[in-house]
Amino acid sequence: MTATAVRTSTPAVTGRQTITFAKAITLGLRSVLADDPKTLVMGEDVGRLGGVFRVTDGLQAEFGEDRVVDSPLAESGIVGSAIGLALRGYRPVCEIQFDGFVFPAFDQITTQLSKMHYRSRGRVTVPVVIRIPFGGGIGAVEHHSESPEVLFAHTAGLRVVSPSTLQDAYDMIRAAVASPDPVIFFEPKGRYWSKGEVDLDAPPAPGILDTARVARTGDDVTLVAYGPSVQTALQAADALAAEGTSAEVVDLRAISPLDIPAVVASVRKTGRCVVVHEAPTVHGIGAEVASRVTEEAFHHLEAPVIRVGGFHAPYPVAKLEHHYLPSVDRVLDAVDRSLAY
Amino acid sequence: MSDQATGEQGLVQLLDPAGVRVETDQNAAYRERVAHLQPDHLRAMYRDMMLTRRFDDESTALQRQGELALFAQARGQEAAQVGSAYALAPQDYVFPSYREHGVLHVRGVDPVDRLRLFRGEDHGGWDPADHNAHLYALVLGSQVLHATGYAMGVQRDGLVGTGDPTRDTAVVAYFGDGTTSQGDVHEAMVFAAVNDAPVVFFLQNNQWAISEPTTRQAKVPLAHRGLGYGIPSVRVDGNDVLACYAVTLEALERAHSGGGPTLVEAFTYRMGAHTTSDDPTRYRDREEEERWRRRDPLDRLEAHLKATGAWDQAWWDGVEADAEALAERIRVETRELGAPPTSAMFEHVYATPHATVADEAAWQAEYETETEAAR
Ligand SMILES: Cc1ncc(C[n+]2csc(CCOP(=O)(O)OP(=O)(O)O)c2C)c(N)n1
Numbered sequence: 001m002t003a004t005a006v007r008t009s010t011p012a013v014t015g016r017q018t019i020t021f022a023k024a025i026t027l028g029l030r031s032v033l034a035d036d037p038k039t040l041v042m043g044e045d046v047g048r049l050g051g052v053f054r055v056t057d058g059l060q061a062e063f064g065e066d067r068v069v070d071s072p073l074a075e076s077g078i079v080g081s082a083i084g085l086a087l088r089g090y091r092p093v094c095e096i097q098f099d100g101f102v103f104p105a106f107d108q109i110t111t112q113l114s115k116m117h118y119r120s121r122g123r124v125t126v127p128v129v130i131r132i133p134f135g136g137g138i139g140a141v142e143h144h145s146e147s148p149e150v151l152f153a154h155t156a157g158l159r160v161v162s163p164s165t166l167q168d169a170y171d172m173i174r175a176a177v178a179s180p181d182p183v184i185f186f187e188p189k190g191r192y193w194s195k196g197e198v199d200l201d202a203p204p205a206p207g208i209l210d211t212a213r214v215a216r217t218g219d220d221v222t223l224v225a226y227g228p229s230v231q232t233a234l235q236a237a238d239a240l241a242a243e244g245t246s247a248e249v250v251d252l253r254a255i256s257p258l259d260i261p262a263v264v265a266s267v268r269k270t271g272r273c274v275v276v277h278e279a280p281t282v283h284g285i286g287a288e289v290a291s292r293v294t295e296e297a298f299h300h301l302e303a304p305v306i307r308v309g310g311f312h313a314p315y316p317v318a319k320l321e322h323h324y325l326p327s328v329d330r331v332l333d334a335v336d337r338s339l340a341y
Numbered sequence: 342m343s344d345q346a347t348g349e350q351g352l353v354q355l356l357d358p359a360g361v362r363v364e365t366d367q368n369a370a371y372r373e374r375v376a377h378l379q380p381d382h383l384r385a386m387y388r389d390m391m392l393t394r395r396f397d398d399e400s401t402a403l404q405r406q407g408e409l410a411l412f413a414q415a416r417g418q419e420a421a422q423v424g425s426a427y428a429l430a431p432q433d434y435v436f437p438s439y440r441e442h443g444v445l446h447v448r449g450v451d452p453v454d455r456l457r458l459f460r461g462e463d464h465g466g467w468d469p470a471d472h473n474a475h476l477y478a479l480v481l482g483s484q485v486l487h488a489t490g491y492a493m494g495v496q497r498d499g500l501v502g503t504g505d506p507t508r509d510t511a512v513v514a515y516f517g518d519g520t521t522s523q524g525d526v527h528e529a530m531v532f533a534a535v536n537d538a539p540v541v542f543f544l545q546n547n548q549w550a551i552s553e554p555t556t557r558q559a560k561v562p563l564a565h566r567g568l569g570y571g572i573p574s575v576r577v578d579g580n581d582v583l584a585c586y587a588v589t590l591e592a593l594e595r596a597h598s599g600g601g602p603t604l605v606e607a608f609t610y611r612m613g614a615h616t617t618s619d620d621p622t623r624y625r626d627r628e629e630e631e632r633w634r635r636r637d638p639l640d641r642l643e644a645h646l647k648a649t650g651a652w653d654q655a656w657w658d659g660v661e662a663d664a665e666a667l668a669e670r671i672r673v674e675t676r677e678l679g680a681p682p683t684s685a686m687f688e689h690v691y692a693t694p695h696a697t698v699a700d701e702a703a704w705q706a707e708y709e710t711e712t713e714a715a716r
Pocket residue numbers: 440479480481516517518519520521547549550551611615
């Protein structure tokens with residue numbers, strides 16, 4: 001084993017920098033690795049290659065093979081051994097290479113990781129973060145574009161989150177690693193290459209893992225989204241503004257727990273709600289939001305809550321995915337239906 | 342049936358079923374590992390095996406009386422469990438399956454705490470940190486990966502190969518023959534092997550996975566599986582407490598010194614039912630049970646103690662009294678383990694507050710208060 005880290009010269013990692021979304025996560029990971037020697041990054045190809053999306057690029061060179069670990073090709077092994085490491089006082093951050101490959105680890109995540117704290121009546125904590133690049137729109141082959149977040153959100157004991165902005169990506173990964181709870185961290189892979197400015201000196205924001213964010217204010221309709229769909233919702237809001245309709249966009253950030261008060265506050269103002277996500281609508285998070293909004297803001301609603309999302313069909317071939325994904329047009333259509341009531 | 346998987350070839354044995362010490366060229370190194378054991382040590386092992394069996398009997402009776410939802414006996418496997426647990430250093434850490442009552446007994450986990458899960462009062466029952474013993478595992482094989490990851494943590498803590506026997510640390514994962522077919526066990530062996538993780542895979546081949554014989558899991562002796570990963574593997578007579586102790590000691594020594602994992606296949610027999618819900622007469626014959634009864638681990642050590650003049654009647658009377666006291670304590674205190682308050686359902690779901698849990702806990706509390714008031 002190589003016990004000592006090989007430190008190479010590192011670029012400036014402070015101040016405001018214009019970087020990619022992927023890099024924002026890299027620098028978030030870099031910051032937690034630098035702060036706490038018990039933090040580890042592990043997964044397939046995360047070391048020398050820097051991950052297939054390069055999110056862990058340069059981390060092994062800086063922190064060594066014991067801190068940034070190229071694991072065997074075994075997802076259950078990655079998560080199961082991460083649980084053991086966490087029981088020993090480490091804070092592993094696992095990378096699952098693609099959304100469709102998390103299922104071999106599903107058992108360890110749902111039957112073990114999620115319940116260890118509960119089973120031990122709080123005597124042990126398992127601060128494991130599982131990063132999953134998710135979502136479609138990149139023309140990938142099958143099993144590379146899925147949105148399995150609801151399967152984890154349905155499991156008590158897991159926190160399930162997804163950033164949509166670069167600053168959130170940086171802040172939320174740090175908060176996820178700092179959290180004593182296991183966090184399933186869904187990264188919108190279609191956004192990895194988008195660029196923007198990030199404040200690398202931003203103070204830690206622990207509450208960010210369970211509070212929604214108003215991404216744009218408006219009065220006529222609330223668009224609720226998270227992860228990659230926030231961009232779609234914002235584009236729809238732009239188009240609506242051109243037509244004279246003012247849409248408010250709520251970025252959930254957290255899928256479990258849902259910040260229902262934030263959604264309800266917005267719906268009380270606008271009276272209308274459209275939920276947008278890539279995952280299938282059936283039995284989905286949109287259904288949960290719709291139900292909660294109906295329960296808590298029934299008298300403020302001018303129209304039923306409408307969902308825009310994927311179909312109850314396997315994620316389609318790349319040539320068809322533009323029909324599957326909630327496009328700006330489908331969001332506009334849903335808003336029209338809502339306004340028509 | 343393939344003899345390959347169920348045969349007894351190559352078993353390390355130090356005490357034969359008649360309780361006579363076995364001396365062969367092959368077991369010389371293992372004999373050295375038990376050479377320091379005095380009659381007192383052997384009597385202590387016997388006592389712990391005996392208390393484990395008494396715990397089993399009493400727990401089974403409690404289940405029959407409706408005090409436990411389920412119970413899984415360790416009867417027949419006491420030598421494998423007590424022998425391996427005796428080899429542990431205090432700082433070593435064990436990950437049990439659901440049948441390792443003998444191991445947990447040696448680790449000092451309170452017998453009543455061990456029954457909380459079976460009573461449906463708790464999903465765990467003790468603080469793992471107090472005993473360096475993790476909670477029971479019910480999803481087969483899950484714990485074998487946890488043990489491996491924990492061992493990788495030990496390694497990162499610099500606690501292998503220090504040469505200091507009070508610091509060098511190893512981890513033992515316990516699992517059954519059926520469990521070897523689980524992917525997690527395969528993955529654990531891959532992770533342990535490539536990382537030289539200080540973990541001992543202690544497999545108790547008790548011949549049956551509920552109703553399935555070992556031949557439904559493997560075509561070769563299970564220890565051979567370790568070899569494919571480059572993991573030194575050894576088969577031991579699992580009903581011979583001395584051999585189990587010696588073999589585990591060797592495996593732990595390898596782990597402690599930085600030599601990596603070992604697979605131990607303890608060839609033994611589950612003498613009781615799989616659990617209190619099982620009916621073994623549906624799948625196995627009396628003749629087989631009878632054959633294994635003649636290999637009973639307690640009888641064997643008793644015969645040895647008697648033959649070597651180490652059996653002492655006054656000591657034996659004390660052991661019996663201890664067993665009786667243990668049974669009495671389990672009978673009384675298990676019944677006293679009422680149900681936890683409803684609010685416990687919502688405690689420790691997360692280490693930090695979670696809005697959904699908080700909302701539902703509040704709703705439940707209010708509902709409970711209102712329905713109480715309406716009554
Ligand atoms: C993943 C999983 N599948 C099925 C079961 C149900 N089950 C409980 S014990 C058992 C047999 C296990 O046999 P073995 O590994 O030989 O251990 P033993 O009970 O003999 O000690 C089965 C199938 C389970 N607990 N977990």
